[in-house]
Amino acid sequence: MIKTDAERLVKERLGNEGSGHDWLHIDRVRKLSIQLAEGTEADEFIVELAALLHDLPDRKLADDRRMSRLEVETMLTSLSVGDDERTQIMHIIDTISFKGTGRTIPETIEGKIVQDADRLDAIGAIGIARTFIYAGSKGTPVYEPDGSDSAIQHFYDKLLKLKGLMNTDAGRKKAEERHRFMEVYLETFFKEWDR
Ligand code: ADP
Ligand code: NI
Incomplete structure (x- = not known):
């Protein structure tokens, strides 16, 4: 098969x-x-x-x-x-x-769906985990307060933008929930960092 x-x-x-x-x-x-x-x-x-x-x-x-x-x-x-x-x-x-x-939109509904699914896996709790795995594999630090390259910086460079790039309504709905979780995560991260 x-x-x-x-x-x-x-x-x-x-x-x-x-x-x-x-x-x-x-x-x-x-x-x-x-x-x-x-x-x-x-x-x-x-x-x-x-x-x-x-x-x-x-x-x-x-x-x-x-x-x-x-x-x-x-x-x-x-x-x-x-x-x-x-x-x-x-x-x-x-x-x-x-x-x-990174912003090219597939022409077909099938492509739009797979692109949305790939982006959904980059955000939310799983997306957060993948970001740190990726950063770890490259030796990139968790966070640099001077704004240089870090896992946390990747949220601002890419992950927080993905919700607005979703192609399908179903994808957008799922993205909203995952996006909110990342916002809560970042808020908590900086609260702990500044304590
Ligand atoms: P995919 O091709 O599956 O959409 P990417 O190749 O863009 O994903 O990246 C794989 C994973 O690594 C994703 O979760 C992505 O957010 C993460 N990632 C990519 N670039 C960086 C980076 N510079 N820092 C941290 N994480 C990254
Ligand atoms: Ni992928």
Whole structure:
């Protein structure tokens, strides 16, 4: 089965990845994507496959884990995914993973859904955890009061902006709750810091 084969391939590649693009991130994005697709006209097969593959060509992955765009495409062909579906999936991966500006919006509803799911996994309690894992993997400090690079700085550079960039109503609703939790987290963080 195509989905099971794709799942196995991604699990093999990203199983124990250490900077927040691990298999469990992929699995959460897949589940969130399916939830967001419910009650919409989105094609669930495209949504699920794109979610499974969305991080494979990410620049942040180590060389031995990253797949080139062409390798992902070849993999889809070898899994017997049809031409039209392959094109749709590659469009999603291109806009999400090859993020030019990080603000490129996929043209299809399937792409908008996977982008929302990927962004939801970057915010809220899980997003906070991933931020510190990522910062730790790079040796970046938790916080620098002088405003230089830190995990806390990443909230202001990116995470607090994601709520306003959601494509779907269902995604926006989930984002609001996760956003509030980050605000409470930051407020508490600075209260403790200044004590
Ligand atoms: P994805 O491709 O899954 O959307 P990214 O590649 O942007 O995610 O980042 C992976 C995780 O690492 C995310 O949770 C993100 O917020 C976090 N991250 C990315 N850049 C930084 C940074 N400079 N400092 C701290 N965390 C970061
Ligand atoms: Ni991702």
